[in-house]
Amino acid sequence: MPLIKSKQVVIDTWQHVDDEMALPADGGVIISLARWQAEQTVLVGRNAPLGIRLKSDEGVDTIINDLPRFGVVALEFPTFKDGRPYSTARLLRQRHHYTEELRAVGDILRDQVQFMRRCGFDAFEFADKTAAEKAIAAFDEIEAVYQTAADRRRSAAMIRNDTTNAFLNGTCG
Amino acid sequence: MATQVISANRLGDGLVVYMTDGSGWSERIADAHAVTDKEAGEAAMAAARAAEVARLVVEPYLIDIDESGGERRPTRYRELIRAKGPTVRPDIGKQAEL
Amino acid sequence: MYLYDAIDQSLVDQRVEQFHDQVRRRMAGELTEEQFKPLRLMNGLYLQLHAYMLRVAIPYGTMSSHQMRKLAHIARRYDKGYGHFTTRQNLQFNWPKLEEMPDILAELAEVQMHALQTSGNCIRNVTADQYAGAAADEVADPRITAEVVRQWSTLHPEFSFLPRKFKIAVTGSPRDRAAARVHDIGLIIKSDEAGAMGYQVIVGGGLGRTPMIGVTVHDFLPKRHLLSYIEAILRVYNQAGRRDNMYKARIKILVHALGAEEFIRRVNAEWEAIRDSAVDLPAGEHDRIAAFFAPPRFEPLAKHDALFARYRLEDREFAQWARTNVAPHKQPGYDIANISLKPEGGIPGDATAEQMNAVAAIAERFSFSEIRVTHEQNLVLPHVRQADLYDVWQTLRSHDLATPNLGLISDIIACPGMDYCSLANARSIPLAQDISKRFADLKQQHDIGELKVKISGCINACGHHHVGHIGLLGVDRKGEEYYQITLGGSADENTSLGEIIGPAVSYDNVVDAIETITTTYVGLRTDGESFLDTYRRVGKEPFKETLYAAH
The missing domain is CATH 3.90.480.20 (Sulfite Reductase Hemoprotein; domain 2)
Incomplete structure (x- = not known):
């Protein structure tokens, strides 16, 4: 599926592997938590990049001990209304210092990517290429933020109380 | 089956509208295309859904009406209020324009 | 009052642009109604019985003359010449057009107003004591806290898709005029013995289908920790709140299901991890916001004129x-x-x-x-x-704005009900009108004394009926409007939920029933005893007897 990273549609080097599917001979795979728990030894022995996919009710505690093994953590939005992955994402980034790819999968709409990015997602899977391309513009619709979150944007309060005043000088990233 | 017409809200201004014979939409229930059996109702709903896809209206549905008094009135009180306007403001809404 | 700086203004302006584009995409067919609905709701735009309805945020109920004039202008130019002030201190326009929405929002932005987060499953417009900065009994001005929370909650990246809507109220007086105990979070500002400010934090109150009075989760939260603490509450709720049933999705259900002790344990565990992070305001920001709420230039005057x-x-x-x-x-x-x-x-x-x-x-x-x-x-x-x-x-x-009835029986809260609202089962407004006409005699109203009548047209309880001294809830009984009567509710510092006193009565019998209740009260009261005090003393039985004997 079309993937956005760094505001560009990129080629996805990872493969989602369903629980019933056999593992491919090589290449990075993203597997479910259930499969990870059931086939841990095999998966570790496979010696290829490994990613994990969490459902929205599978919290961060299920994987923190294994976090260094994963090159991708994909968090599923079963519907855009399910906001649990936003919390999971922030906890992964800010509390557990996860630095590899954090991918949003499922019901992903362009009007949410700004929130997702702020919570630490850096990869976004879209259903089709057009939707993905259109979503790129949505990352920058609103520049100012009031909160500190998992991205590196400085909150309005921080800017106001900093004499260099980056926002007002137009250098706010 | 009770006589039915299709109602919806118009996309652009949100006002209550009724589907007419030619699959057009009118603000007046008197202009509405009435159906009296299930098949006709389903056919009308198909046309209404097409109008929704064509971005004319939002969320069309069938309502029961009563024509026994000579004047066409929705059976449910909620629909009567939609057809006329707020009961507490007789000066505004459709009731003020009729 | 608070004035936007360039940052606040840019956010609102860009949000208007963003919604403009969303409306354009809807009109162009790039978005279906199903996809558009949550987007318009996040800008306070509903589709009601007769037309769209726009709910404009009036943060913590505070506005300037300049802003009020803009609302009047919008009412005239884009609506039918009036607006409706709501129980969440907001203003609703009943007839705006979708195609004119970007213009309306741009007009609002000109006067530092918006419709952000007046709907949707997010942190809603924060409410506060309407006497903030003025009340004789005030410990601290709740608007400073409310503005801090408003900014923190605006477009919050983590909490914009909560299990359900989330309402926060703030009061700075021992006398609770903000209904803090029936909000998802109620904040009561207190001062400790040393004069330091902090918050009593109440969580899990609410009305609706399952009314509950909130529980105190912190007796005295030091002021500087406010945002990290409520972020902890919201994070626990966002992760553990129910999402399978919208009627059980409010935080009150979670608090009830976990039990207060376990809920507090989880909040505290979360808070420990973030309390010293950058979530709380940097030094200086609280003072910057507080400065906007400095008292106006009062003249030195004698106490009694x-x-x-x-x-x-x-x-x-x-x-x-x-x-x-x-x-x-x-x-x-x-x-x-x-x-x-x-x-x-x-x-x-x-x-x-x-x-x-x-x-x-x-x-x-x-x-x-x-x-x-x-x-x-x-x-x-x-x-x-x-x-x-x-x-x-x-x-x-x-201008017909001087009715001397504050707190009396004709000072009724009523939701829009079935005259406007697509969720309603019955009308609310005409009942309020009939009651106020029946008790038109002001002398009689004054004799009855303080009596809060609150009317909701459906179980969602926008008319706060559960906390009315007399509450009326509209129900649909085979197409007829009936009203369930509750007595003894209150939303002040001694919050209580009204009790249902018997079978619902038909529309035509409601006003008589209210009169029976007031007559019963007048017969039972001791000298100077209010309706609520009398009810709390005698209970529902005497009212039930007279009411159902009469009908």
């Missing part, structure tokens, strides 16, 4: 208004003037564009251009010199 006393002696009607609608101010020689939006037979909370402009002009002349909206659907002029009250009253009266 002689002219005010004289007019009250000479003009009985004025004296009556002053008795009900004027409240004590912290500044000597000033008072708080309440503007009733409940004229006899009127629609509770409605104001015409002409009335809005009149209030704007009066506030400009007599109240430092400040206006407040109350959760009881009235307006307030927070800082009026006692010497000016007579002029204020006369001007208000000429």
